[in-house]
Amino acid sequence: MKRDQALEVLAQRHPDGIVVAVYQSAFDWIGIRPHDLNYLCTGAMGQASSHGLGLALGAPHEKIVVLDGDGSLLMNLGSLVTIAAQKPRNFYHFVCQNSTYEVNGNFPIPGADRLRFDNMARAAGYPHAFSFRDLNQFEAKIDQILRLAGPVFINLHVEPGVSYPRIYEKLHSAKARSAFRRALYRRMIRKEWLWQMQQPIKFYSRPILDVSDKKLIHAVKS
């Protein structure tokens, strides 16, 4: 299936939620679904699933979608085990398996003809794992998949379709990161689960939002 078509399907089903995307999937995704809740961590190759896990644990009322690359996941396979052990119910781990390191020259990834990421995820302990080659089959199943309690693993065998421009400045931009942070606070406030949190929210060790700080919350809201 074409990657952009698969991502269009996902965008219809997850129009307004948090998405952690990498490399060509990220470029396509931000073209297809521009949104402040796109978390762009490209550069930290392999870390999307780990960052996604952190978000899933920190924001348990949000569905977290990770759009991983096959080359990227191979660099951090251990995260499958960590995720399965943590059992985040709100975690949906997609991999765009294109069998190459597409963004830096389409070099083949090792073992591409034999790799079964869905089997790996199952063996690591994910309770649900799927693999799709056909767009119609993916489209028929996606609603049901997004209703499952996670962690859920979804491998998509993709080839490039419309490849959106590689705007690295956007992926690496501090502005996009702070837009994400603000959008997340707004979402937390709107959904009112912020008030249930006992601890200040921290960015590294620095508290950035204290739930008792009404002035700050007012600033974020406005």
Ligand SMILES: Cc1ncc(C[n+]2csc(CCOP(=O)(O)OP(=O)(O)O)c2C)c(N)n1
């Ligand atoms: C630790 C590390 N090693 C290598 C790179 C260089 N690099 C950037 S993107 C990339 C390939 C990504 O491949 P994949 O995850 O399959 O995504 P695709 O490009 O196919 O969308 C590589 C090797 C990097 N950013 N970080």
